[in-house]
Amino acid sequence: MxxxxxxxxxxxxxxxxxxxxxxxxxxxxxxxxxxxxxxxxxxxxxxxxxxxxxxxxxxxxxxxxxxxxxxxxxxxxxxxxxxxxxxxxxxxxxxxxxxxxxxxxxxxxxxxxxxxxxxxxxxxxxxxxxxxxxxxxxxxxxxxxxxxxxxxxxxxxxxxxxxxxxxxxxxxxxxxxxxxxxxxxxxxxxxxxxxxxxxxxxxxxxxxxxxxxxxxxxxxxxxxxxxxxxxxxxxxxxxxxxxxxxxxxxxxxxxxxxxxxxxxxxxxxxxxxxxxxxxxxxxxxxxxxxxxxxxxxxxxxxxxxxxxxxxxxxxxxxxxxxxxxxxxxxxTLEPTIKDAPDATDDFDPRGDLVFEDVTFGYSDDQPLFHGLNLTLTGGKTTAIVGSTGSGKTTILSLLARLYEVQGGAITLDGKDIRSLKVRALRNSFSVVAQDIVIFNKSIWENIRYIRPDATEDEIWEAAENAEIADLIRRRGDAPVGPKGAQLSGGQKQRIAIARAFLRDAPIVILDEATSALDQQTEDRITRALARLGDGKTTITVAHRMSTVKAADQIYVLESGKLVEQGTHATLIAQGGLYATMFTAQRDGFDREKADD
The missing domain is CATH 1.20.1560.10 (ABC transporter type 1, transmembrane domain)
Incomplete structure (x- = not known):
């Protein structure tokens, strides 16, 4: 029927x-x-x-x-x-x-x-x-x-x-x-x-x-x-x-x-x-x-x-x-990350960023971090290294409250970041990310995006520091194509670096900031980034081990666990995972130079 x-x-x-x-x-x-x-x-x-x-x-x-x-x-x-x-x-x-x-x-x-x-x-x-x-x-x-x-x-x-x-x-x-x-x-x-x-x-x-x-x-x-x-x-x-x-x-x-x-x-x-x-x-x-x-x-x-x-x-x-x-x-959708009723913007963004017994996972049955503890000292440069999927970028996302910790706490200046106003917290960061958003406008407009009220002199200064001012002069007001299709990876990242200079926030996050640059350009940008992070809390995430040697503290992650920490010299002397990764990358780079 x-x-x-x-x-x-x-x-x-x-x-x-x-x-x-x-x-x-x-x-x-x-x-x-x-x-x-x-x-x-x-x-x-x-x-x-x-x-x-x-x-x-x-x-x-x-x-x-x-x-x-x-x-x-x-x-x-x-x-x-x-x-x-x-x-x-x-x-x-x-x-x-x-x-x-x-x-x-x-x-x-x-x-x-x-x-x-x-x-x-x-x-x-x-x-x-x-x-x-x-x-x-x-x-x-x-x-x-x-x-x-x-x-x-x-x-x-x-x-x-x-x-x-x-x-x-x-x-x-x-x-x-x-x-x-x-x-x-x-x-x-x-x-x-x-x-x-x-x-x-x-x-x-x-x-x-x-x-x-x-x-x-x-x-x-x-x-x-x-x-x-x-x-x-x-x-x-x-x-x-x-x-x-x-x-x-x-x-x-x-x-x-x-x-x-x-x-x-x-x-x-x-x-x-x-x-x-x-x-x-x-x-x-x-x-x-x-x-x-x-x-x-x-x-x-x-x-x-x-x-x-x-x-x-x-x-x-x-x-x-x-x-x-x-x-x-x-x-009907409501954000889960929002200001608490008693949220404050009264905090010192130059203070220490501390992970206290943090637990987090993108799915409930597979936690990435379980009891993670580390300290990103204010005014110092901290590097986070590890293989793909180890949790490096996730740490940055948790710092900016793009995701909420599921256990433990992250503090800034001794205050749980969940007690801070979200906008005030995020305004404390200048970010140079590997995946940069580029609009189909001129390079000048793409840099000004981060601070629409910036003066011409400030934008030019940021462009000079990021080694992209000459390209602006050559291209003028020409749009860069959808998603910056007319730019190289290095040029896109220099736009991101110029934005970071223009914003001039007290905490600088460098997420694979030099990954798309050739060695010569990387050397110039590394010096520029050093100027950007002078006197600021700098957090560097990188695959290239050569970019983190000068960090005051290096954390080594593996599958969401903190396995090593110390300075470059200390970690090399220990002969552990960091030393193995550094040696492998250095030998690979030497072979590439010999082939060239």
Whole structure:
């Protein structure tokens, strides 16, 4: 026996909550404009009712041998009515577009602010395509729906109500006959809305995956070209495109059921009204003439056309409820890393940074650190070295509270960093990271990003210190390409170093700061970094052991455990892991020089 698919209500409890949320937050402040729109579309509905009344009067003037003057007056009044409707038909969409787009702008603004508050973990587990989908495509579609479809549906609904009320007053019996098919129409709307919601959700998921595929393809095009995998990428994107095509066909097929159903219902109604109405006109027992029936039929035409659009609106509404719910989901997310109620910015950023019995893991069942203890002395240079995956960069992330420790504590100036204001803590750091964010702007603008209020002299000084001023002079205001595609790895890192100089924070974090530089450039930048860290707390994470020799203290990590610590000379003398790593890198470098 086939399983019966249960159809949901037109509006689920979640839909009602989402609609109420959007109205209260973004439309209620615009009630004055919404009131103006309502009054104007109400007037548009009255225009049709008056048109029917004048049409009936005009028919009687013709059939009852009225005067030409009376007929001209009626024609002039009808023209005036539709002139008024034409004016309001411009004003209404104009005002509604302003209201809707301002509401969507505010929603986007709030969504961006919400995203900026979320933890780094959210962005590491959420594809950027999903964020783009909500901020761009879904918000745009929702704005068009609210600004056009909703206002048009309200206008059509009021037209149906006003004209139907007049028809009921004129011919209640005939109107009763004409609504016999309403249960069928409502039933079809409910069934169709179920499928529309289902297919819309699948389509949105597929759009998100498709955007992600495009982003991966464009971001990895260098690898694609070198590996000769163009055909593989083409096949992958084509398959995703085909899935979207199939889903959109299903979605639009479900929506297409509504119009022919309403056309058939209209045909049945017109047949009944013409047959029964004609019989009433022919029967002398009824006080109904041809003008009454013609006007009633014209009224039905006026009612059924907007009624069809209202029915179509409710089907389209289901798709947009999916979009609204998708966007609202982000508003329910709360950051786990935020200021404590009694957070303070009263601390000395030049104090010691201390890990006290710290436990942390990216997953609960696989802790990376378990009881980690180390001290990053204020005003000194501390290096952290180790193999890939040993936890070096994680230490930096915990220092800046990009992640929260799961046990123990990290203190700065003797205060738990969880008791400090997040912004004040992070403003204490200048970071030169291996993975630097570069915008498609000039190098000058990329440096100024870290301090928009910096003076020209300050930016030039930072650029000179980072050995990138000459490149700025050569390139001028030319953009550097998406993600800095026109720059080398070394040039990108020198932008990061220039930013660190410009920010001039008391704690300097160098995360593989010279990893992309050749030896000659590295020597120059190392001297610059020494000037940057002069008198400051400097934390260096590096694979290149040669860059940490001058550190006051070196910590050696292995699989999340602190296995060695001391100065370069001490660790070399111990002959442990550090000495092995240093010797291996030095011998490898010597072989490279010999090969050259």
């Amino acid at each position: 086939a399983k019966t698919r249960k159809k949901g209500p037109l509006f689920t409890p979640v839909d009602k909550v989402n609609i109420g949320w959007f109205f209260r937050k973004y439309l209620r402040p615009k009630l004055g404009w919404l009131g103006l729109i309502f009054v104007l579309i109400l007037a548009q509905g009255v225009v049709y009712q008056q048109f029917l009344a004048m049409t009936e009067e005009g028919l009687r003037v013709i059939f009852d041998s009225g005067t030409i003057r009376e007929l001209l007056i009626i024609c002039a009044m009808v023209f005036g009515l539709f002139t008024f409707r034409a004016v309001t038909s411009y004003v209404v969409p104009r005002v509604s577009a302003i209201v809707a787009n301002d509401a969507i702008y505010q929603m986007r603004r709030d969504l961006i602010a919400r995203l900026m508050r979320l933890d780094l973990a959210f962005f590491e587990r959420t594809p950027s395509s999903e964020v783009i989908l909500r901020l761009y495509r879904q918000a745009d579609q929702l704005g068009l729906f609210i600004g056009q479809s909703t206002v048009n549906a309200a206008r059509d609904a009021l037209t149906v109500i006003i004209v139907s009320a007049w028809l009921i007053w004129q011919q209640p019996f005939l109107f009763g006959v004409s609504i016999l098919v309403m249960p069928v129409i409502i039933g079809i709307m409910l069934v169709t809305s179920h499928f529309v919601k289902k297919f819309q959700q699948s389509a949105e998921d597929s759009f998100g995956a498709y955007i992600n595929d495009i982003e991966e393809m464009t971001g990895g095009m260098r690898t694609v070209k070198i590996a000769g995998q163009e055909e593989v990428e083409q096949a992958r994107l084509t398959e995703a495109t085909g899935l979207i095509k199939r889903l959109l066909i299903r979605l639009q097929t479900a929506q297409a059921v509504v119009m022919p159903t309403l056309d058939m219902a209209s045909a049945i109604v017109y047949m009944l009204v013409i047959g029964i109405g004609g019989y009433i006109v022919l029967d002398p027992a009824y006080d109904v003439d041809g003008a009454d029936i013609v006007t009633f039929l014209l009224g039905l035409v006026i009612v059924f056309d907007p009624a069809r659009r209202v029915a179509q609106f409710f089907v389209t509404l289901q798709a947009n409820l999916i979009l609204l719910g998708s966007i609202r989901d982000y508003y």
